[in-house]
Amino acid sequence: MTARSRTAGRQRPQRHFPLQVLLGFLVVYFLVPFWWVIVNSSKDAPGLFGGGNTMWFADRIDYVENLTRLFTYDGGIYGRWILNSTLYALAGGVGATILSVMAGYGFAKYRFAGRRFSFSVMLGALMVPATALVIPTFIMFSGLGLTNTIWAVILPSLLNPFGVYLMHVYARDAVPDEILDAARADGAGEIRTFFRVAFPLMRPAVVTVLLLSAVASWNNYFLPLAMLSDNRLFPVTVGLGVWQGVASANNAGSTSLWSLIILGALVSVIPLVIAFFTLQRHWRGGLSVGGLR
């Protein structure tokens, strides 16, 4: 209750202290795995397996050596995986966003024949197990000679019905018809109106959809797992999964991969964490509208 007197002068009263403690516990829960990974990626194999405190550093802190091993193992394959993931996330994210913005705007602002039908079909597609598509897509792509190429990963990630839905809702609410009509009255064509008037208004949602699509591509596992067999095309998720398989299977031989897997997991999350935190101001706006209406 001392907290009461201390914060009495503030606008927000003391009652939130227990809430903040509760929140504190939750934060600890959400951070524990990160802490474990940070600590244990500094250890070598004996340090990892040989007992000792699991939540604190061993005597030998070996980030430099582990990092060197991570980026040189198997000809520096890990660095390639990170680059691949970046490529897939950027290409898939940007492509999906362009398609979603256009389609969302089209659905929201034009009453064309088949609009209602195609919109409901698209919403129904949200329910299709994304993984269910992997099997037939694989067979189709292998017929086209596309399996085991970067396109096998990028093309399917262009499809983002949720992005279309989000853009549709946002365009409907944030782009008033009156402004569009005014632009048209001024003699601007439809395309020009879209780029000059509508697009700037839709910007927060564009950032949101871009981030969500990029994250979806970055996180993709099942699809590239099935599509790719050349390990130099793997995204980092599949690569680490394969390492875990190698480390778990017999015969793995002379190198212990476990410390590389832990450090690899840590390094792989850094780009996304940075992207999220630097961009968070820009993209929450898009979500609020998408969620509310």
Add this chain to the structure above:
Amino acid sequence: MKRKSLITAAALLAAAGAIAACSPDQGKSTANAGGNDASSCTNTIPKKQLPVVTMWGWYPNTQLVVDNFNKQSNEVQVCWTNVGQGGDEYDKFQTAISAGTGAPDVIMIEADRIPTFQIQKALVDIKNYGFDAVKANYSDGAWKDVSIGGAVYGVPVDGGPMAMIYRKDIFDKYKITPPKTWAEYEQAAQKVKDAGGPLFGDLGANVPAVMMALQIQKGATPYAYDPAQPESIGIALNDQASKDVLDYWGNLARKGLVGTQDQFTPEYISGVINGKYATYISAAWAPGYLTGAGVGKGEDTGKFAVAPLPQWDSANPMQVNWGGSAFSVTSQAKNPELAAKVAYGLYADDESLTDGWTNQIIFPLNLKALNDPKFVDLKVSFFDGQQANKEVYVPAANAYTGMTYSPFGQYYFDSMTKQIGAVIDGSITGAQAADRIQEDVANYAKEQGFTVQ
């Protein structure tokens, strides 16, 4: 405002394009990469003018093996990719078979998987591509494991004669000697437990191949399969021997004498390092694996030794095998004859073999190495200088007579893993597990069109 966003979007696109362009395998050139396309090798090909054969493999020293081959060959060069180990590679290969494209020319597979792929016509009989020249380099047993009927579907590289690795410090502390029979194994386990010692061994659900080998050791013959009549197969997975062995391990687990940890996991390795298990029933390649995982170093140095696999009937000892691989030529090979040259020649030169056995990555089946006194007399540092090959592994390998595997190895092992899991959690007995595996696999076989005997 609008211009800025457009520029941003354009820049992102450009960046994406740039990265795509930077990667050496861009766009169409990667079609069928990893499989038949030579552009995606992990190794560098020294003699660029020669034809190239693609190969998948996961030996830890494959890089060296491939380089040695490429250096010596004036006919063909090998382009190697590691697409994953064991199951991961088989899934990829299986997928490539279904797709009709994407498989390599030569593939490393464990002998027990050969019928699985052969029945899908995914492998090439290499008997007419130079078999006679190398026939004498391997024992008849080794050839048997890679042959179906009169046809040869692989070139043996390494084997996995089984033995019992144990910790000398634990055995000394509890005053026990290496058990010679499985009855003694259980007694010793009980003795250690009563004295408050660690677990004696481990029953891992994820190593069904071990269970299969141990069942065969007691006299089980899981499959009877004659490739002359490919539609008919004999399946006997719940005969008395199979039931007995599953029950034996189930009982050890229930009594708390052995652990039930999946093997090769960090948890298990950590247990081995920290002396949680007194013995490890495994194969000749295990020391290399354990060394790599950090076992036998530091405080653990010299604590391990190896003894022959315990027997059911010491008057009639039976030796079995776990793992070991071969190089096979796939039916997607562009030039099977050239691919066969690679399969026969890879990992068959002295330098590669010596590197393999010195680092205990492989237990060589090539008689050049197997009969090499240096190999036989090797004082294995992992076993504190014990002459493990001479004392244990070579006699075990020589007494091994080969097995008959099934054309649906993947399904069989999956089923076994599931039922061992059920034995471990105590919901069924070993005998019940054997019955379920039999029913499951027999049903699958019928469904796949086989006549089950």
Add this chain to the structure above:
Amino acid sequence: MTLLIEESAASTQKKAHKVRGKVRLREHLMGWLFVGPFGIVFLALLIAPLAYALYLSLWQKKLIGGTNFVFLGNYVKAFTDPTFLSGVWFVVRFSLVAIPLQIVIALAMALIVDAVTSLFTRFSRLMIFLPYAIPTVIGAVMWGFLYSKSFGPLTDIFGLFGATAPDFFSKNLIFYGLINVVTWQWAGYYMIILYAALQGIDPSLYEAARMDGAGKWQIALRIKIPLIAPALLLILVFSLIGTLQFFNEPQILRYLAAGTIAPGFTPNMYAYQQAFALANFNYGSAISFALGGVVFVCVYAFLFFTRKRRSFL
């Protein structure tokens, strides 16, 4: 989903009278021009594969005897296949526990960070959201290590209380082990969506309620939660769809607990095993389709249920 469609339809009707016949053709054209590119991708990468999968699922491939047309035979087999049924039962049970748990935690956190603006809550908001930036596969790898008795923290933590650490890889506890992984992974994401929705509420509503003598709790329960009900509904539907398709986490944890997590642990894993490990694309497709049917039924049942009760939210 029907709710959403109807809402969007209503908004179109409002401006319907504005449209003149002359402009109609142009409007059709422009509409399709904007929707077209997505439509092409949609047809090529969703409708076509689905149709193909449907076609494949009507055939049966055998190792001996080749491929035969079996019509609905694979579906009959799937719905009598104990492995598939137990997989479905698992994901349904899992959804029933995991989703409410995630939503309750997410809602509680969202309400707290919405009501209390301090440096700490802002920091917490970021930290709680952090796991969403982690690929599910990597998250599963991390928890796989944390569950280890030898070098995870569980032994130490439970040791403090003199207890033995639970083995989350055992058959009895794997359910909870996975619940924990998905909660950790997704609760922060749902929290952000709900928080964004809460921030969208007009603050004058709170003022009015306070005037009427409503306390903090009452405001939260009577005003905030009903107003973000659409957002709640949205994340409920998405988490339901996602959870029924459970794949990544168990697939990765299989490397550590093969005996507990069999290949047919969830329907999606079963489809993967059939298609890619056993080369049975036909049965794999049928399982995927059957799972799609289950998802469809569950989502519609859920929407039907919530629609009736919507007034209580």
